Amino acid sequence: MRRSRHALISPSTHQQQDHPMKLFKLAGTIAVAAMLALGPVHAAEQGSLVMPSAGPMSMATLINSWLNPGIRALASCNWGASAPANGPSSLPLAYQCWADTTSNPVLFKRYDGYSWVVFGALDTTAHSWTPYRQGAPIVAVATSGSAADLTAGTLPAARLPNPSATTLGGTQSKACATSNWLNAISTSGVPGCAQPSFSDLLSSIACSQLAALTGDVSTTAGSCATAIGANKVLDTMLRQGGALSLIGRSANTTGNVADIQATAGSSCAFRESSNTIGCGTLATAAYAANSVTNAKLAQMANGSSKCRTTAGTGDPEDCTATQMRSLLLLVVGTNVEAWDADLDALAALSSNGMIARTGAGTAAARTFTAPAAGITIGNGDGVAGNPTLALANDLAALEGLTGTGLARRTGTDAWSVGTVVSQAEGGTGQVTAAAARQSSGLNVYGDSGTAHGDAAAALACTERMAYTNAAFTASRTWTLPAANCSGASFTIKIADMQGTVTGVNTLVIARAGSDTINGSGTSVTITAANGGYECSSDGTSKWSCLSMGAASGGGVSSVTCGTGLSGGVITTSGTCAIVGSPVLLNTVTGSGVASLSDTTSLTATYPAYELVVENVFAATNNVTLNLQVQVSGTFQTTGYLGANVATGSGTVITNATGAVQISQTATVQNTGNGLSGTIRIITPSNTTAPKAIYGQSTHTNGTFYVSNAFSGAYTGGNAAVTGFQVVASSGNLTGTIKVYGIP
Incomplete structure (x- = not known):
């Protein structure tokens, strides 16, 4: 795209580059001139809200005839006796304001997209403002049956009527005392309270109406049945018992209680024996499992435990820690290793592989892993034997080379040795850079040029410089190679080095096939001696050709401005700042x-x-x-x-x-x-x-x-x-x- 823009604006060789700032300044000048072209003068307070899009016009005209009237219209709410129509297409804008000065008060209106709606009135004599609601002024309502007339606020007490036997009205608040009830509301809205009398009850009290009784003897609410509370019968309320006795029943039958007597000085214990409760000694069966606590056992030395080191059966003995380890075959250094955090880490491993200590008291199982290519590893975790490493892929091929020289990759995992990389192997088959470019079709200007005589010619894809070496006797056409012939963009220079091209015996540079030149063209022409063109391909189907020297009798004679710049021609004394149309x-x-x-x-x-x-x-x-x-x-x-x-x-x-x-x-x-x-x-x-x-x-x-x-x-x-x-x-x-x- 940059070469295409230069072809439109450059009057000299491709080496000349116009500064982009000049183009932007010219574009700004043209745009302002177009905007200021012309514009009508509108009413003072309903000036147009649409700025002109054509010009030219002076800045004074723009400000006095357009900007100031438009600003005054906005500031004054477009006042006037007729509705404003100063928006796009001479229509009002949605939500536009209009001060209708047809009469006093002045009506302020808003355009809802279909009609003008009044939202208030300004009395310029009384200097007062009246808001509107639903198209009418909002006024005080003396009496109304519509709840919609009160839209907000609180109705004062003075506006509430007194109640009667048949109508609602305002009343005072009232909090009756305990055991009182609200028994009346006066016609002045005053409530009253009173204590109800027993006669207010409809009938006598039934058990279901009784409140709950509390104390040693109690009842539940709504019941006449009584109950003696728990722990209410005191010891003093019971009969006296005999000495060293319990009140109960010793026999394994139901019946009256009696004293169960103990013998003084016998240290007996009350217990059940042979289905009878009496005082006597406890049998072994009387002790429940796990009922003898440590506190009931004989005291032991610190750091000892119960065991027996003496041969044969006998009573338990107090054993030291050393004695216990010997009995259990857990002697440190003889039967077991001493504790170590690293041993814990090893014991915690659950996968196979090489063991690696990853820190103090930590370990992990590792496996040698081969890269994506180049090396293979056998038995990487060491489970089946020692790990083995071997070269593979390209590395194995390189290792297998036996000759000397330049190693080059000839295929997947394939290498050879030689002095020159052939084209079949991805090289050029040449020794020097110039020969390599020539072989690859990548000639540059300094490599070589191709001379063409007084005849038509088809330029080769490998040519980078084509020039005349004979005087033309008629107009000749040299055809460019296809723009996509090399699979990439490239440039060819075509020049009249013979210096004999004229306006009659021209050199036409034509496209190949359906390629385009400089946008939509099919050719460019050298019409003067020593002229030339530099043509660059986009690698697909387009050529951009820039004139060199006197290519067409003095270079670019004119530039036609496109859409967006109002047309016209700018000669080579200036430039055409075309930003580009979409x-x-x-x-x-x-x-x-x-x-x-x-x-x-x-x-x-x-x-x-x-x-x-x-x-x-x-x-x-x-x-x-x-x-x-x-x-x-x-x-x-x-x-x-x-x-x-x-x-x-x-x-x-x-x-x-x-x-x-x-x-x-x-x-x-x-x-x-x-x-x-x-x-x-x-x-x-x-x-x-x-x-x-x-x-x-x-x-x-x-x-x-x-x-x-x-x-x-x-x-x-x-x-x-x-x-x-x-x-x-x-x-x-x-x-x-x-x-x-x-x-």
């Missing part, structure tokens, strides 16, 4: 489809791409529209960083990570006007940074229009973006997206 690459249209997508247009051809979204709506109502990019053949659903600022009845800011959100959340409709707007994707083919995405859109949410401004980037990696899709949060889509390349 180029339509694809139109994506769908009806009831899961997504609107393009996977072919985003390439390295343009530094930026613009998506023009036209009336896209969903099959499901109230959905969110999102943009997702394609990376490595897959549309990405994570890795985004961005925000959407939606402005309608208010402002809503939404952050998303699964896509770039291009609409307000859950508001795009399935009928009527869908979403329209523009989206820019910057340098999608760049692989060194995330891809920036920004744009703006508008759509209806069923009540009013929503304006969205959004920006973000795909931050899931720096790989090239090769496509995009617009999807809904649910349901299918219908609409059109046009894809433009931005030069």
Whole structure:
């Protein structure tokens, strides 16, 4: 693209480069001149709100006839006796303000998209303001049966009527004392309390109406049955017992209690024996298992345990720790190793392999692992024997070479030795650099040139310099090689070194096949002696040819400005600052489809791409529209960083990570006007940074229009973006997206 722009603006050789700042200044001058071309003068306080898009006009005209009237119109609410029509297409703007000065008071109105609605009146004589509600002034209401007349606030007590026997009214609050009840409300709204009398009860008290009794003898609420409470009968309330006796029943039968007597001085214990309770000695069976505690045993020496070291059967003895280890065959250094943290680590290993101490008291099993190629390892964990290492792949092939010289790879895991790498082996078959370039079809200017005489010629793909060596007797045509002949971009210089080309005996440089030259051309022509062209291929189908010397009788004679610069011709005394018009690459249209997508247009051809979204709506109502990019053949659903600022009845800011959100959340409709707007994707083919995405859109949410401004980037990696899709949060889509390349 840079060579193509030079071909349009350079009047001299390819070595001359115009400074980009000159082009930007000229572009700014032309743009301002176009904007200031002309513009009508409007009413003083209803000046146009639309700036002129054509020129020229002076700055004074722009300010006095357009900017100042427009600002005064905004500042004064577009006052006047007639409705303002100073928006786009001479129509009012939605929500535009108008001070209607037809009479006093002045009525202030808002345009709702269909009509002007009054929201207040300003009395310029009394200097007072009256708000409007539902098209009428808001006034005090003396008496009304409508609850809607009181929209806020608290009704004062003075405005409440007194109650009567048949009507509601205001009353005072009242808190009756304990055991009192509210028994009356006067016609003045005053409540009264009174103590109820026993006569207020309908009948006598039944057991079910009794309260609970508490104490030694109690009843439950609603019952006449009494009960003696637990622990209420005291010892003093029982009969006296005999000396050294218990009150109970000694026989294994049911009956009255009696004294169970103990004999004085007998140290007996009350126990059951032969189905009778009496006082006597305890048998062994009387002791429950595990009932004898350590405290009941004989005392032991510190650090000892119960065992028996004496031969034969006998009573337990107190044994020391040394005696216990000897008895259990656990003598340290003789029967067992002393404790060590490293031994614990080894014991904890559960997998086979080489043991590696990884730290104090830690160990791990390791295995020798071979790399992806070059070395093989046998028995890497050492379980079946010693590990063995051997060279493999390319390393084995290199090790197997026996000759001397230049080693070169001739295939997968294959190497040979020689002095020159042949073309079959991926080399050039040459010794010198110039010969290698010639053999590879990569000649450069300094290598060699090809002379052509007074005849037509087809230039070879390997030529890098073609020149005349004879005077032409007629116009001759030299045909360029195919732009894709070498599989990559390359440059050829064609020059009249004979110095005999004339305006009649010209040298025509023509394309091959359907290739294009300088955009859409088919040829360029040298029409003067010693002229020339430098032609560069894009490696596919395009040539960019820059004139050298007097290629066409003095170089570029004129430049025709394209779309966006109002046409016209700028001669070689100046430059034409063409930034570049958008180029339509694809139109994506769908009806009831899961997504609107393009996977072919985003390439390295343009530094930026613009998506023009036209009336896209969903099959499901109230959905969110999102943009997702394609990376490595897959549309990405994570890795985004961005925000959407939606402005309608208010402002809503939404952050998303699964896509770039291009609409307000859950508001795009399935009928009527869908979403329209523009989206820019910057340098999608760049692989060194995330891809920036920004744009703006508008759509209806069923009540009013929503304006969205959004920006973000795909931050899931720096790989090239090769496509995009617009999807809904649910349901299918219908609409059109046009894809433009931005030069």
